[in-house]
Amino acid sequence: MVVGIDQDPVALVRAARRCEPWHDRLHIVHGAFAALDVLGPRDLAPDAVLLDLGTSRAQIEDPARGFSYLSDGPLDMRMDTTSGHSVADLLRFTPVEELASWLRELGDVPHARRVARAIVKAGPPVTTGALAAAVERQFPPRLAMKSLSCVFQALRMVANDECRALEGGLDASLRALRPGGRMAVLTYHSGEERMVRGFLRRQSGQCTCPQGLPVCSCGSIRRVVVVERGRRPRQGELDANPRARSARLWAAERVDVQ
Numbered sequence: 001m002v003v004g005i006d007q008d009p010v011a012l013v014r015a016a017r018r019c020e021p022w023h024d025r026l027h028i029v030h031g032a033f034a035a036l037d038v039l040g041p042r043d044l045a046p047d048a049v050l051l052d053l054g055t056s057r058a059q060i061e062d063p064a065r066g067f068s069y070l071s072d073g074p075l076d077m078r079m080d081t082t083s084g085h086s087v088a089d090l091l092r093f094t095p096v097e098e099l100a101s102w103l104r105e106l107g108d109v110p111h112a113r114r115v116a117r118a119i120v121k122a123g124p125p126v127t128t129g130a131l132a133a134a135v136e137r138q139f140p141p142r143l144a145m146k147s148l149s150c151v152f153q154a155l156r157m158v159a160n161d162e163c164r165a166l167e168g169g170l171d172a173s174l175r176a177l178r179p180g181g182r183m184a185v186l187t188y189h190s191g192e193e194r195m196v197r198g199f200l201r202r203q204s205g206q207c208t209c210p211q212g213l214p215v216c217s218c219g220s221i222r223r224v225v226v227v228e229r230g231r232r233p234r235q236g237e238l239d240a241n242p243r244a245r246s247a248r249l250w251a252a253e254r255v256d257v258q
Ligand SMILES: C[S@@+](CC[C@H](N)C(=O)[O-])C[C@H]1O[C@@H](n2cnc3c(N)ncnc32)[C@H](O)[C@@H]1O
Pocket: 005, 006, 007, 008, 011, 031, 032, 033, 034, 052, 053, 054, 055, 056, 057, 079, 165, 166, 169
């Protein structure tokens, strides 16, 4: 039995179509990874969980979703189009200082304050083209593409509350797994890598309860053994799929200590 969870309703339709031959073993759920509790009672605890983070090619290549600076479209970037705020809405209400800190902390955008001021001054923008034009003007041509990608990544992370969603997804995965089960995570940028590495390190720590306590109260009863340290794709895979270049695979096994 495979349970597939995605917050993007369009992805669910595509997955259902693609997995039609196995529909009797597939359960498709609309929701966040953090809602893994939909799996229900403990006797349904999964043997394995895979979190494939970030955005899909289908999302990026559809101009109507507003994820890409390469085509013009509404400035949306929500993976779950049934809730939340589009980037255009967020930009309407966000003060320059806060916008600058998003760009700096989530996208490592150089000259974040100047770029934030330019974005706010531009309208604020309601299309990907208008946002791209406002950002591009702040950089020499050789840095424009890289800077655009950093700005779009930062705003996408805010619109989808990705930091909280990832923490919640990691935590829910570990809680749901059966003891001895494995979780794997595919990350696509350094911010995700830092969070996953930090989570696995914390979870593989020793029990910190005072000696003599009858039961563990610090949570380390669900410990993990890290079995991968951010493995990169091999050359053959990169040749077949250049988009895999930023992917890293992390994996851990749940080991309960009594
Ligand atoms: C890298 S793509 C996976 C693409 C998929 N392997 C395919 O071939 O279509 C990541 C998917 O996870 C979804 N996603 C990302 N973060 C999520 C979260 N916290 N909760 C639920 N879905 C999420 C996105 O909507 C996107 O469809």
